[in-house]
Amino acid sequence: MVVCKYNPDCHDQIWSLLRCCSRMSDALTRAERNPVNGHQKSHLNPSPDSFSQTPFADNCALKIEAGSGGHGCISFLREKYIADGPANGGDGGSGGNVLIQAVRGETSLHKLARRGQMKAGRGANGQGKGKGGERGTDILITVPVGTVIREIQRYDPVTEEEQADRLAKGMGADARGNDGDQTGSQQHKWRRGKWLLYPGALPSSFTATAFPTLPRPRRSNLTMAQPSAPIRLDLDKPMSSPLLLAAGAMGGLGNPHFVTRDITRPKFATKGDVGMRLTLQLELKILADVGLVGLPNAGKSTLLRSITNSNARIGDWAFTTLQPNIGTVVLDNNRGRPPAYVETRTNRSKFNATSQKELRTSFTVADIPGIIEDAHLDKGLGLGFLRHIERAAVMAFVIDLSNDDAVSTLKSLWREVGEYESMKEKQLNADTEDRVETEDGLVHWSPLKRNVGSISPMLEEGMDSYDDEQRVQEDIVFSKSLSRLLPELTLPPISSKPWCVVATKADFPDTQHKFSELRDYLAAVTDSRSPHPSGRRNAWRKNIRCIPISAIRAEGVERVKEHVFELLD
């Protein structure tokens, strides 16, 4: 006999077990049979399976690899009457670059999360008749606006090689074999990853061939346009042009580069360099104008549906929303509206000054999963989703008036927001300490390590790896202002943002006194008679409004729009 775990009276029948054990199926059945609180099915009171949801990911790790360079070519001119012409092998093409751009159309990182890694094209090998190889294809990573990028790991073969060279020099030798004998006549060893021999070469050629000094590691000039290491980008605006993350590696040198008086017909060329590899952490912080914060089941998604065209899922159980939903409130049928305070001013000059501001035609609202008490201790879905409203200009606390104590609900929500803010501050302090350690203005010298924290390492330390001619060219072409170091975004504390309270489910009986309590409490906070619920000193407390609504009947929601519009200005 099957006995139901949740309902001991429920025996025997398997269908009964299913119905009793699944809270969701219960809610589904209830919603299907009885209209909620007597409300008929509508856009604002849909059945729980009537919603649209797109795949979403707000966090992912991504491995990127710049294209490797093509190999140099070993070739000799051969024409009628010229059987053994001079060397004419072309250089290998450089590898493709990896670029990134924040664009408006993207809303999620799920595609990148699924791919996991992206690799730019390899440069083509050089060819005979002095033909250089084709460049590798670039790849462009498009991310949503609001993506924060942090570097986790970096493998830069050129830097590694330079370090190995320095180490060898420090030990009295040169990894390239240049130990003071500048005649070039000394035989150096074959290096598998570096030298390329003529296709028909016999095994003995590998040991018998006299290789010259290996050319110094080269970097593409484009590396000057890369952000400094370690990468930390905050792409909070749509970008008109892509930003270079990793420049493609240089191609190998063709055999004409190795012609000397002694070696007139070099039967070797160099291989292309291996592309740089980066592991990045991408985090999406949705940039909505207004963030809805509330307990599960408070009616946030219903409110979103009532003021926007969103099709967010609504259900009579906690945690219906498991990922953020964004909706756009269109103002005055897209005609646009001047900032609210313009209308209240009579001063003509001020009116003219402000009316030149762009008209606001819409604003966006973010509905996030519900936050329960002690969410900072990872209860419920935790506090992670608060990052999506961290940058919202206005916060709207959604309080369910059918619940017992509206004031204590508001206080507990603020407590969780405060905990999140403290966590952020601690992280910011730790990050700043890390940065200060590497950027204390002192020159950190190490025989094994280059200073990777500087804006353009090649301009400062690694220049010795360039010959004079290259140095002059780079000084002319690139300046430090071109090294795209994006500033850290400094956010105001969440408690200093304008906020309001939206009291939902006001259509329930006996909610009037709860609303009055809430309104009196907010009046006391505004007048500084009560402490701010966040407990912070400089918190925002200007005319904090509480707006009663019935989202399910779309009553009072216009006032929410109007008030938020005023707060946004």
Ligand SMILES: Nc1nc2c(ncn2[C@@H]2O[C@H](COP(=O)(O)OP(=O)(O)OP(=O)(O)O)[C@@H](O)[C@H]2O)c(=O)[nH]1
């Ligand atoms: N009577 C009434 N019911 C409402 C109102 N707003 C929402 N509801 C109901 O409350 C339940 C929860 O609504 P949701 O919008 O899913 O709540 P939520 O805050 O998004 O919940 P989570 O996504 O779980 O955090 C649904 O059954 C709604 O129909 C309202 O103004 N009046």
Ligand SMILES: [Mg+2]
């Ligand atoms: Mg919801």
